[in-house]
Amino acid sequence: MNKPLSATLLAAAFSLTVATSTFAADPVTLRIGDQKGGNRSLLEASGLAKDLPYKIVWSEFPAAAPILEALNAGALDVGHTGDLAFLSIYAAGSPIKAIGGVRANADTQAILVRNDSPIKTAADLKGKRLAGTRGGWGQFLIDATLEKAGYKITDATFAPLGPVDAKIALVAGSIDGWAVWEPYVSYAVLKDNARVVADGAGLTPTLTFIIASDQAIATKREAIADFLQRLNKARTWSREHVEEYAKNTAELTKLPEDVLLRAYKAQDTRPIAIDDGVVKEFQEASDRATRYGILSKPVDVSKAVDRSFTQAAPASN
Numbered sequence: 001m002n003k004p005l006s007a008t009l010l011a012a013a014f015s016l017t018v019a020t021s022t023f024a025a026d027p028v029t030l031r032i033g034d035q036k037g038g039n040r041s042l043l044e045a046s047g048l049a050k051d052l053p054y055k056i057v058w059s060e061f062p063a064a065a066p067i068l069e070a071l072n073a074g075a076l077d078v079g080h081t082g083d084l085a086f087l088s089i090y091a092a093g094s095p096i097k098a099i100g101g102v103r104a105n106a107d108t109q110a111i112l113v114r115n116d117s118p119i120k121t122a123a124d125l126k127g128k129r130l131a132g133t134r135g136g137w138g139q140f141l142i143d144a145t146l147e148k149a150g151y152k153i154t155d156a157t158f159a160p161l162g163p164v165d166a167k168i169a170l171v172a173g174s175i176d177g178w179a180v181w182e183p184y185v186s187y188a189v190l191k192d193n194a195r196v197v198a199d200g201a202g203l204t205p206t207l208t209f210i211i212a213s214d215q216a217i218a219t220k221r222e223a224i225a226d227f228l229q230r231l232n233k234a235r236t237w238s239r240e241h242v243e244e245y246a247k248n249t250a251e252l253t254k255l256p257e258d259v260l261l262r263a264y265k266a267q268d269t270r271p272i273a274i275d276d277g278v279v280k281e282f283q284e285a286s287d288r289a290t291r292y293g294i295l296s297k298p299v300d301v302s303k304a305v306d307r308s309f310t311q312a313a314p315a316s317n
Contacts, residue, residue, distance in 0.1 A: 003251075028054040028223045030216075033067035036060055037253040039231060045248040046241075047233035054223040062238035063162070068211070071096050077216035078224060082181075084294070087286055088135045091299045095308040097217060098209035098274065100228045102235055104267035107143055108182045109200035114170060115193040117177075121125060122149045124200040125156055125177060131169060134160035135294055137204055140285075141179040143292045144203040154294060163253035170194065183255065185265035190259055206271065206282050217306060228309055232271040273310040273315040 036039045040058050043049040061067045064081035071079050072094040086098060111117045111130065119128065122145050139160070143153040159166075159175055163184050169175040171192055178188075190193035200206060210231065212224055234254020238245040240265050250257035272278055283301040290298050 001269065009139055021234075027052075028220050029037050029057055029221060030054055030223050030227060031057050031059065031075070031077045032059045033059050033061055033070055033129045034075045035067075035080075037061065037249045037255070039080060041249055042234045042238060043230060045245055046237040048230045048234045048237075051265070053226065054220075056227075057099045061079075062162050062218075068094070070183065070282060071211055071213050074213065074215065076213070077220060078227065080140060080210050082137055082283060084140060084285070084289060085133075086211055087211050087289070087299050088302065089296060090141070090311050091120070091295055092306045096211050096302060097214060098304045099212050099217070099224065099309040100232070100274065101207055101272050102269045103272050104182070104206045104208070104268075105201075106204050106206040107184060107199040107201040108138055108263070108267045109204050109206055110147060110180065110185050110186050111192040111197045111198040112170065112178045112180065112185065113176065113197050114173065115194070117193050119176060119197055124145075126151050127156065127175035129157045129159055129174075130177040130179060131159040131161040131166040132239070132240040133162060137200070137206075138179040139182065139265040139294055140292065141200050141204060142177075142315075143294070144200075144288070145198045148203065165191070168257065169268045169316040176269075182267050183259055186259045186266065187255070191256070192260065196248075205278075205285050206270075207282065212306075225244055230231055235269060239261075239268065274305050274307045279305060 032039070038080065059070070059076065064085050067076065067079035068081055068085060068089045070076040072089060090096060111125070123145060130142050132142050139158060142156065142158060146153050146156055161169060163180055166175065166178045166180065167184065167188065170178045170188070171265040177197065185196070189196070210228060216224060243261065246257055246264055249255070249260050279301050284298050286295065286301055289295045
């Protein structure tokens with residue numbers, strides 16, 4: 001009677017060992033938040049989404065804000081967002097870090113007006129109604145532009161509108177100007193007959209960060225590091241194949257190819273390493289945003305970043 005029992009126990013133990021080994025062999029899963037035409041299409045267009053040693057579960061969001069909310073809630077491991085939007089939620093205590101990112105040319109953040117507007121330069125913005133994203137680079141660019149022109153930030157009326165509503169308002173004439181980024185700038189210029197009257201050159205860092213949760217950094221570091229390296233390689237590919245990248249993204253997003261081509265050429269988006277220079281530049285922008293009241297309190301940027309993922313990475317800072 002003992003022999004069958006021993007055999008049964010041995011079989012059960014073997015089955016448990018096999019099950020445990022199978023479970024351990026399962027690849028890591030990265031839950032990544034994306035926007036349409038974002039990092040997923042970049043990886044796929046460049047061919048770098050193949051042969052992944054881990055699994056990616058992509059979730060598409062309409063904007064960066066809900067990506068940050070999902071990261072904060074633990075529903076995502078990785079996402080991407082503009083730097084100031086990231087700081088806003090980090091400053092509120094969110095357990096997240098910036099681990100890498102890209103830089104675009106700062107003049108691709110711009111304040112637009114209708115072509116028939118009497119506004120010709122930044123000096124004409126005083127007393128006008130200007131729209132932009134609250135707590136992001138739209139609001140920052142408006143404030144910085146007014147300050148550069150010698151005005152107070154209260155010398156114009158700020159209308160907190162997202163890109164879709166702001167575009168409609170500008171075309172309808174219910175706002176005088178709109179602070180926004182690419183590809184909205186190129187679309188407005190090419191399709192809506194808008195003009196640029198000011199841009200972010202010398203005013204904004206124009207960084208987009210890859211963000212990861214502290215939990216994911218602690219438990220999925222190798223997969224995150226590989227994903228980031230692939231993104232950097234894909235971004236380098238996109239700079240060398242701008243026309244192909246614009247065509248692929250146009251097919252995916254249904255945005256006009258000429259709009260994307262203009263935007264990509266103007267942006268010249270390139271990978272960054274999070275080094276002392278980036279931290280210093282971002283700290284200065286953060287302090288300025290605090291002075292403007294965009295951030296509710298000062299932020300120590302050095303604690304908001306994890307430099308270890310890009311220390312050895314080639315980048316174009």
